[in-house]
Amino acid sequence: MKNFDFVFSQVDEKRGYPFFNLSSFSVWIAYKDGNKRTRYSIETNTTISQIIHGRVQELKLDKIQGLQNLFTLIQRQQTYIEHAIIYWRGYVGEDNKKIFEWKNGQWTKHTQRDMNKPMVISIPFSVQDKKIFVKIQTN
Numbered sequence: 150m151k152n153f154d155f156v157f158s159q160v161d162e163k164r165g166y167p168f169f170n171l172s173s174f175s176v177w178i179a180y181k182d183g184n185k186r187t188r189y190s191i192e193t194n195t196t197i198s199q200i201i202h203g204r205v206q207e208l209k210l211d212k213i214q215g216l217q218n219l220f221t222l223i224q225r226q227q228t229y230i231e232h233a234i235i236y237w238r239g240y241v242g243e244d245n246k247k248i249f250e251w252k253n254g255q256w257t258k259h260t261q262r263d264m265n266k267p268m269v270i271s272i273p274f275s276v277q278d279k280k281i282f283v284k285i286q287t288n
Contacts, residue, residue, distance in 0.1 A: 155283040162197040171272060171283070173212050173240060176219045179232040188222060189238075190215030201279050208283075212268040223251050240270070240285075 161167040166189075174190035192215035199205040216235070223233050235249040237260075250257045274283045 151286065153285045155285075157197050157281040157283070159197055159201065159279065166191055167197050168193060168195075168208075168210075171210060172215060173210075173238050174216050174219055174235060175238050175245070176223065176233055176235045178223070178226075178230055180229050181231045182229070188219065191218050197281060200274065200281055201276055208272040208274055208281075210270050210272060212270070220249075227251075227254065 155170055157167050169189040172189040172192055176188050176190075178186045178188065180186070190212075192210040192212060193208065195205050195208055200208060219235055223230065230251070233251040234247055235251075236245040237248045238245055247259045250259060272283055272285070274281050276282070
């Protein structure tokens, strides 16, 4: 079993989407102008401030919505993209697995993900000193 500890503060929130470390999907994009980028799935709209101040009591990640957001990103930017690969990063601590590839306007599916795992999960956390502490164990 592996343990993963994450700490999130309001400083992380100011830098942008704070929960990318918990994302299960990423997309590598090669643009036609030669630039290359990696983007991570956005699986919750919950903010660090909402949790710290008690307005949200549960941190839920929606893996299906996160994957759909990456598909939407590719579709929106397709005229600028040469090639894109969506990876399953796992729930935490798993290896990247190529699952979808976009090239020449076509999607190719590369592998089956383990559909027995839940796709909407609650992440346990604690709040101390205006910081969120997340401890995750994986097999």
